[in-house]
Every structure is written in structure tokens, then in C-alpha cells.
Amino acid sequence: MKPTIKDIAAESGVSIATVSRVLANKTGSYSEKTAAKILKIAKELGYRKNSAAVDLVKKRSNVIALIINATPTNFSTQIIDGIQQRAGELGQGVIILYAGDRDNTLQHQAIITALERSVSGILLAAIEPDAEDLTLLKASRIPFCFVSLYLGTADILAVSSDNRDLAYQATQYLIDRGHSRISLVGIDNYHTGSQRQAGYRDAMAANRLATPAILPGDYSFAAGERLLQQVQAQHVTAVIAASDMVAAGLLTAAHQRGVRVPEDLSIMSIDGTIICQITTPALTSMTQDFYRIGSQSVNKVMGQPAEDFVPVEITERASVARVH
Amino acid sequence: MKPTIKDIAAESGVSIATVSRVLANKTGSYSEKTAAKILKIAKELGYRKNSAAVDLVKKRSNVIALIINATPTNFSTQIIDGIQQRAGELGQGVIILYAGDRDNTLQHQAIITALERSVSGILLAAIEPDAEDLTLLKASRIPFCFVSLYLGTADILAVSSDNRDLAYQATQYLIDRGHSRISLVGIDNYHTGSQRQAGYRDAMAANRLATPAILPGDYSFAAGERLLQQVQAQHVTAVIAASDMVAAGLLTAAHQRGVRVPEDLSIMSIDGTIICQITTPALTSMTQDFYRIGSQSVNKVMGQPAEDFVPVEITERASVARVH
DNA sequence: ATAGGCATTGTAAACGTTTACGCAAAGTGA
DNA sequence: TCACTTTGCGTAAACGTTTACAATGCCTAT
Numbered sequence: 020m021k022p023t024i025k026d027i028a029a030e031s032g033v034s035i036a037t038v039s040r041v042l043a044n045k046t047g048s049y050s051e052k053t054a055a056k057i058l059k060i061a062k063e064l065g066y067r068k069n070s071a072a073v074d075l076v077k078k079r080s081n082v083i084a085l086i087i088n089a090t091p092t093n094f095s096t097q098i099i100d101g102i103q104q105r106a107g108e109l110g111q112g113v114i115i116l117y118a119g120d121r122d123n124t125l126q127h128q129a130i131i132t133a134l135e136r137s138v139s140g141i142l143l144a145a146i147e148p149d150a151e152d153l154t155l156l157k158a159s160r161i162p163f164c165f166v167s168l169y170l171g172t173a174d175i176l177a178v179s180s181d182n183r184d185l186a187y188q189a190t191q192y193l194i195d196r197g198h199s200r201i202s203l204v205g206i207d208n209y210h211t212g213s214q215r216q217a218g219y220r221d222a223m224a225a226n227r228l229a230t231p232a233i234l235p236g237d238y239s240f241a242a243g244e245r246l247l248q249q250v251q252a253q254h255v256t257a258v259i260a261a262s263d264m265v266a267a268g269l270l271t272a273a274h275q276r277g278v279r280v281p282e283d284l285s286i287m288s289i290d291g292t293i294i295c296q297i298t299t300p301a302l303t304s305m306t307q308d309f310y311r312i313g314s315q316s317v318n319k320v321m322g323q324p325a326e327d328f329v330p331v332e333i334t335e336r337a338s339v340a341r342v343h
Numbered sequence: 344m345k346p347t348i349k350d351i352a353a354e355s356g357v358s359i360a361t362v363s364r365v366l367a368n369k370t371g372s373y374s375e376k377t378a379a380k381i382l383k384i385a386k387e388l389g390y391r392k393n394s395a396a397v398d399l400v401k402k403r404s405n406v407i408a409l410i411i412n413a414t415p416t417n418f419s420t421q422i423i424d425g426i427q428q429r430a431g432e433l434g435q436g437v438i439i440l441y442a443g444d445r446d447n448t449l450q451h452q453a454i455i456t457a458l459e460r461s462v463s464g465i466l467l468a469a470i471e472p473d474a475e476d477l478t479l480l481k482a483s484r485i486p487f488c489f490v491s492l493y494l495g496t497a498d499i500l501a502v503s504s505d506n507r508d509l510a511y512q513a514t515q516y517l518i519d520r521g522h523s524r525i526s527l528v529g530i531d532n533y534h535t536g537s538q539r540q541a542g543y544r545d546a547m548a549a550n551r552l553a554t555p556a557i558l559p560g561d562y563s564f565a566a567g568e569r570l571l572q573q574v575q576a577q578h579v580t581a582v583i584a585a586s587d588m589v590a591a592g593l594l595t596a597a598h599q600r601g602v603r604v605p606e607d608l609s610i611m612s613i614d615g616t617i618i619c620q621i622t623t624p625a626l627t628s629m630t631q632d633f634y635r636i637g638s639q640s641v642n643k644v645m646g647q648p649a650e651d652f653v654p655v656e657i658t659e660r661a662s663v664a665r666v667h
Numbered sequence: 668a669t670a671g672g673c674a675t676t677g678t679a680a681a682c683g684t685t686t687a688c689g690c691a692a693a694g695t696g697a
Numbered sequence: 698t699c700a701c702t703t704t705g706c707g708t709a710a711a712c713g714t715t716t717a718c719a720a721t722g723c724c725t726a727t
Contacts, residue, residue: 023713034677039715050675065482070459071398072713075682080395089424093417100413103441112456115439117427132436135394158389240617267621274623293564297591299598299623347683358707363685373705396683399712 022064030060042068074137082112083317084133085166088145089120093263093292094309098144098166101313109321111139123149134159140320142166147209164320167312169327170210178316180307181328182211186218189259189287189305192333194226197342198257198285201228204246205236205265212261215289219259231255236265243268247276250284256342257285263294266302270338281340291334300337307331346388354384366392398461406436407641408457409490412469413444417587417616418633422468422490425637433645435463447473458483464644466490471533488644491636493651494534502640504631505652506535510542510583513611513629516657517581518550521666522609524579525552528570529560529589536585539613543583555579560589567592571600574608580666581609587618590626594662605664615658624661631655 024038031038033053040048041057074080083106087095099115106113116132119125130152133141141156141163148156148165153175156163164176186203193201203219206212216233223230231253236242243265250258250269260266266288273280280286280300288295291306311329318325348362355362357377364372365381398404407430411419423439430437440456443449454476457465465480465487472480472489477499480487488500510527517525527543530536540557547554555577560566567589574582574593584590590612597604604610604624612619615630635653642649 025713035714036678036716037676039713040676043715045716048675053675067455067458067483069399069461069713071395071404071461072682073715074395075393075399075684075713076715078682089420089427096413096419099441103413103443113441115441117423117437117439119427131391134391137393137395240621271621271623271625294621296564297595297618297621299595301595349683359684360686360708361706363683364706367685369686371704377705393683396712397685399683399714400685402712 021069022066023069024066026064027057027060027066030064031056033057042066079137079139081110082114082136082138083140083142083320084136084138085113085115085142085144086118086126086129086133086146087115087143089117093294094290094307095144097292097309098313101310101315102142102166102317103313104310105314105317109317109323111317111321114138118146121147123152126152127155130155134161137161140164140317142316142320143168162320162322164316166316167307167309168210169214171214176319178312178319178325178327178329179211180312180331182214183218183221184328185289185305185307185331186215186259187222188218188331188333189289190219190222191226193257193259193285193287193339194222194228196285196339198255199226199228200231200253200255201257201259202231202234202250202253202255203259203261204234204250204269205238205242205261206233207235207237207261215261236261238262238265240264240268240271243270244272247272247278251276251278255284257287257339259287259289261289263288263290263292263302263304266304266338267294267298270298270302281338285339285342287339291332295334295336298338303336303339304334305331306334345393346390347393348390350388351381351384351390354388355380357381366390403461403463405434406438406460406462407464407466407644408460408462409437409439409466409468410442410450410453410457410470411439411467413441417618418491418614418631419468421616421633422637425634425639426466426490426641427637428634429638429641433641433647435641435645438462442470445471447476450476451479454479458485461485464488464641466640466644467492486644486646488640490640491631491633492534493538495538500643502636502643502649502651502653503535504636504655506538507542507545508652509613509629509631509655510539511546512542512655512657513583513613514543514546515550517583517609517611517663518546518552520609520663522579522581523550523552524555524577525581525583526555526558526574526577526579527583527585528558528574528593529562529566529585530557531559531561531585539585560585562586562589564588564592564595567594568596571596571602575600575602579608581611581663583611583613585613587612587614587616587626587628590628590662591618591622594622594626605662609663609666611663615656619658619660622662627660627663628658629655630658 024035027038028035041054116129118129144166169177169179288302288304291304295302295304315325348359351362352359365378440453442453468490491503493501493503612626612628615628619626619628639649
């Protein structure tokens with residue numbers, strides 16, 4: 020049998036209350052001597068606390084649940100690192116619940132699991148919630164925060180890049196380099212996608228430029244590969260890719276079809292993960308600070324001051340050319 | 344207050360025992376009528392079970408803990424998917440505990456957290472355990488299994504590729520294509536690394552070929568970038584990269600230094616993730632079945648029949664040339 | 668000597684579930 | 698009709714902690 024505080028109490032001749040106090044480090048309510056004795060015995064016995072018992076009586080577990088989409092985004096590790104780091108500083112553990120790939124049943128299931136564990140906060144990374152999810156979350160009275168997704172309403176906690184601004188900046192960057200026929204590629208119509216579309220359109224409009232049709236996609240490498248042909252048909256000189264993966268797909272297809280990057284086509288990527296360094300040429304990108312998005316979201320869900328929007332940065336590499 | 348089975352019992356005029364039985368679906372110990380009534384009330388009240396209470400009384404939580412290295416390996420998602428999928432089939436939840444990046448304290452901490460939660464199994468992905476970790480694990484009586492790491496001893500559960508064989512095959516593949524000066528690059532001396540070194544050496548020896556110095560590294564992109572220079576100094580015609588990331592780094596550096604791949608240098612990568620498709624040229628690889636490694640490790644830790652070694656496959660892309 | 672305060676410890680209730688055991692009512696077979 | 702089984706449900710203990718409250722002994726100030 021696994022030893023319990025009862026065993027320690029018996030062994031050391033004190034009550035379980037005292038053992039509990041020593042083990043929980045309740046300062047000033049026991050003598051040095053007993054503490055030493057109890058700690059020693061606990062160690063000898065190989066004692067491990069039973070979290071279930073603790074959580075039950077405390078009605079709350081010191082754990083943040085991170086519900087995350089299984090889509091192979093290459094930035095999730097950075098987000099997780101940021102979360103892990105900050106959560107640790109605040110004395111919280113992190114459990115990660117995978118919610119499949121835009122699978123509503125699994126998403127729902129993951130949320131329920133988090134609720135059943137009475138976690139101290141729920142983080143939802145790259146998850147587009149449906150109405151039911153939101154109802155569930157709101158009814159639970161457990162704080163929750165979306166990570167890398169802004170639902171467009173201030174009454175739901177969220178930390179992300181300012182996607183409208185991000186796309187605006189990307190577009191303007193290309194315009195400043197002489198491009199006027201620019202398209203946006205590989206994007207969807209969910210929150211993040213439409214925010215970026217808006218930023219792109221606004222920037223084009225502000226420069227009195229015609230906006231080619233936006234080419235929809237799912238942020239994936241395959242989408243990028245597939246879409247190059249349509250990009251060519253648009254006769255643009257530059258594209259903004261919805262993600263690094265889309266940019267990489269575009270680039271691979273470009274190599275195959277003899278389109279030179281950036282001479283024939285400039286590519287501006289969104290995300291700025293390591294993918295941008297791996298490709299040839301390296302991809303100029305709007306770089307998001309995913310680590311910071313993660314750490315700020317922990318602050319937010321734990322009721323600490325936090326940013327809503329984390330700054331983005333333009334990282335110049337080799338996939339964008341000047342034109343005149 | 345969150346509703347409990349006591350509330351449901353009061354509301355429906357039965358005892359908490361009956362409520363518990365209905366909610367836990369203990370077939371054949373209650374009437375259809377009461378079941379319907381209880382389920383209805385539970386729904387109305389928005390009842391959620393308290394896992395802490397369940398785990399406490401059952402002395403076991405239906406959860407597999409996955410302890411994972413934070414190193415940005417691009418294959419972890421595939422492993423996690425496999426684990427998630429199989430665990431779901433066996434009625435187990437999955438919690439993921441990040442263990443930092445080869446950080447022994449954090450690794451230790453993660454293991455302790457898993458033990459405290461009395462999970463039904465512990466999976467350790469890409470974790471090199473120290474002696475203390477192993478002691479802790481063994482003392483716990485909770486089954487544990489290493490994922491994508493073979494410690495070289497049969498009494499510790501593990502599922503991985505056969506790394507010796509993998510490296511042997513990679514080497515032989517290159518030799519079959521006419522290469523005789525082949526080096527192994529970016530690898531370390533931990534278990535996986537030394538198994539691959541052995542396979543490489545054995546294959547070279549079996550073909551009576553001289554073995555150039557193995558170039559050590561940490562499986563990273565940066566290591567690959569840095570090591571190209573040393574590869575050039577070795578005057579080899581082909582390299583085996585310890586990971587896709589190393590291969591990508593090698594390739595990027597090759598572009599910069601005007602080394603043509605595969606004409607001047609063939610690269611054989613190990614892992615076969617999407618990275619191999621992104622680069623130009625695409626990387627020929629020893630492809631591991633990470634998804635299967637994940638699902639088999641769940642089987643193993645849950646006491647079901649499972650493979651020790653999951654087959655690897657050679658995926659021919661464009662980074663290896665024939666020489667004569 | 669006495670009262671009050673403090674340091675240290677113990678007693679016992681509480682957290683929300685599961686489940687062994689028992690009991691009543693209803694059904695079954697002779 | 699009787700004995701027996703089955704069905705459906707209730708009672709109460711148990712899981713391992715935390716913590717409010719009470720108790721004890723000792724110290725200090727009067």
C-alpha cells in the first residue's frame with residue numbers, strides 16, 4: 020500500500036493534523052523538532068501526497084488546463100513553453116488536453132474533462148469555439164482565456180496578435196517595396212482569418228489599390244502547394260501567405276513550376292517560425308511572439324494584469340523583392 | 344455552488360447510491376424509470392462529476408500521463424496523436440506534462456506530479472531518464488513506458504524504431520547508390536544516438552569501408568548549419584543527418600556555401616516529417632512511424648500486446664544522388 | 668498567585684463519490 | 698401456498714486530505 024499521512028502519524032507519534040501541517044508548510048504552527056522528524060519519516064516511507072484527496076477538500080486544483088488543437092501548427096511548442104513557464108512561476112501545474120482537429124465533439128469533451136477536474140483556469144489555444152462550448156465555459160465559473168484567437172468581443176478573455184494590424188502591416192510593407200498587385204492566400208473565414216482579411220483590404224483601400232480575390236485555404240502546406248497555380252492566374256507580384264506552412268507550400272510549388280522567388284513572385288509569410296529559415300530562399304515574415312502570447316494568457320486567466328494584443332514584428336529575410 | 348449527486352438525490356427523491364449507479368451506468372441495478380428521471384434532473388442542474396472524489400475512492404484515475412521533452416521536435420504531434428487516439432479507445436484520458444528541455448529538475452517534477460495524480464500509466468517521450476527518475480518510477484508500481492527511446496534493456500517497457508537497424512539501412516542505402524565516403528552528422532551519445540552510431544559503423548564495416556569521424560550535435564537546425572563546414576572538410580559524398588532538422592540546417596548552409604545537393608553532396612535524413620517536403624530539394628529520409636509508436640506505447644503501458652520496435656521505411660525524395 | 672497570551676498539538680468534520688451489504692417487494696416454479 | 702430468486706433501492710463506510718476549533722502547557726506581566 021502507498022503510505023498516507025496516517026502512516027506517518029503513526030510512525031512518528033503525532034496526529035495526522037500535525038503531519039498535514041508540516042507537509043503543507045504551514046509556517047509557525049509546529050516546532051522545528053517535529054517538523055524534522057516528520058519530514059524524515061515521510062522520506063523514508065516514500066510518501067507522495069494524493070492529489071485527489073487534496074483537490075477534493077480544497078475544491079480546486081492548482082492546475083491550468085490547456086486545450087489545444089491537434090493541427091500540426093509548428094508554433095504550438097512556443098505557446099506551450101510560455102504557458103508552462105509563467106504557470107510555474109505562479110505555482111500552477113499545466114495539463115494539456117488535445118481536442119483533435121477542429122473536431123467539435125472532442126473539443127466539447129476536452130472542456131468537460133477540464134471542468135470535472137476543477138482546474139483553476141482553462142486556456143484554449145487555436146480553438147474556434149462553437150456556441151455550446153461557450154455556454155459550457157461561461158456556466159462553469161472557471162476563468163477561461165483564448166490563446167492566439169481574438170473573438171472580437173472584449174467580454175471574453177483572449178490574448179493574441181492584433182491580426183488586423185498584422186495583415187495591414189504586411190500589406191503596407193509590400194506596397195512600400197513597390198508592389199501594387201498583392202494577394203492574400205490560404206486563409207479561412209473564422210475569426211483570425213477574417214481579421215486578417217480586413218487588415219489586408221483596409222491597407223489596399225488606403226493605398227487606392229484594387230484587391231484581387233482572396234484565395235481561401237486551411238493554413239496548410241498542401242493548401243499552399245495547390246494555390247500557387249491560382250496565384251499565377253492572378254498575375255500578382257506578391258502574396259501574403261496565411262501561415263508559414265502556406266508560404267512553404269507556395270514556395271515548393273514555385274520551384275516545381277519554375278517560378279522564381281522573389282524575382283517573379285515575392286512571398287510574405289505570417290508566423291515567423293523556424294520554417295522560415297529552413298526554406299530557400301528564407302521567408303520574410305510577420306513574426307508573432309508566441310511565447311509571450313502563452314505567458315500573457317496565463318496572467319490573464321489567473322487574474323493578473325496582461326496584454327490583450329502582443330506586438331508583432333517584421334523579420335526581413337529573402338523572399339521579398341523591390342519592384343518599381 | 345456546483346451541484347452534486349446529493350442535490351440530484353434530493354431533487355428526485357432517491358438515495359445518492361442510486362444516483363451514483365445511474366450516472367456510472369451500472370447496468371441492471373436500477374429501473375428505466377428512475378434512470379430517466381435522474382438523468383433528466385442531472386442535465387437540468389448542469390451536473391458535472393467531481394473527478395477528485397471519484398479518483399479518491401477508486402484509488403486510480405483513468406488517465407495516462409505523457410511526460411514530454413520541450414525540445415521543438417516536429418514529430419511530437421504525431422506521437423501525441425497516436426497516443427491520444429489509442430488511449431481514447433481504451434477509455435483513458437491523456438494529460439501532458441512538459442518536462443522542459445533536458446532539465447533534470449523539471450523531469451523529476453513532472454514524474455512526481457504524475458505519481459501524485461495516481462495515473463494508470465506513465466509515458467515518457469524523448470526523455471533520457473537519470474538514475475533517480477528510474478528509481479522513482481520503479482518504486483511507484485505504476486506502469487511506465489518510454490516512447491521513441493530504447494534503453495537497451497528488456498525489463499523496461501519501451502516502444503521505438505530500431506535505431507541500430509535504421510542507421511544500418513540508411514548507410515546501406517547510400518552504399519547501394521555508389522557512395523563509399525559517408526559520414527554521420529549531428530548526433531549525440533545518449534541511447535538513441537549511440538544505437539544509430541552502432542548501426543552506421545556496422546554497415547560501414549560490413550562493406551569494408553572506412554568510417555570518418557562522427558560529427559556530434561544536438562539534432563537541431565543550428566547544429567546542421569554549423570556542421571556543414573566540417574562535412575566539407577571530410578570530403579565525403581554523402582551524409583546521414585541525425586534528424587530532419589539537422590538535414591535542413593545542412594541544406595541551408597549548403598545553399599549559402601554553393602554546395603549543390605545532391606550533385607556535390609547527398610543528404611539522407613532521419614525522421615521523415617513534413618520538413619522533408621518543405622526543403623529544396625526535398626529530403627530523402629528514413630521515415631519513422633511516430634503515430635504508431637505512440638499508439639503502441641499506450642498498448643504497452645496498459646498491459647496489452649504491443650510491438651517493441653515499429654518498422655521504419657525509406658522514403659525516396661530528391662536529396663540523394665547515385666555516384667559511380 | 669493569577670490572568671492572559673502564545674506556541675504546539677489533537678479532535679473531528681468535511682469534501683463528493685463508490686460500493687459492500689442488507690432489505691423489501693415482486694416474480695417464479697413447484 | 699411456500700420457498701426461493703430477482704429486481705430495485707437505501708444505509709453507511711471508506712478513500713486521504715485540510716482546517717476550524719479546542720485543549721494543553723508554558724511564559725510573562727501584574
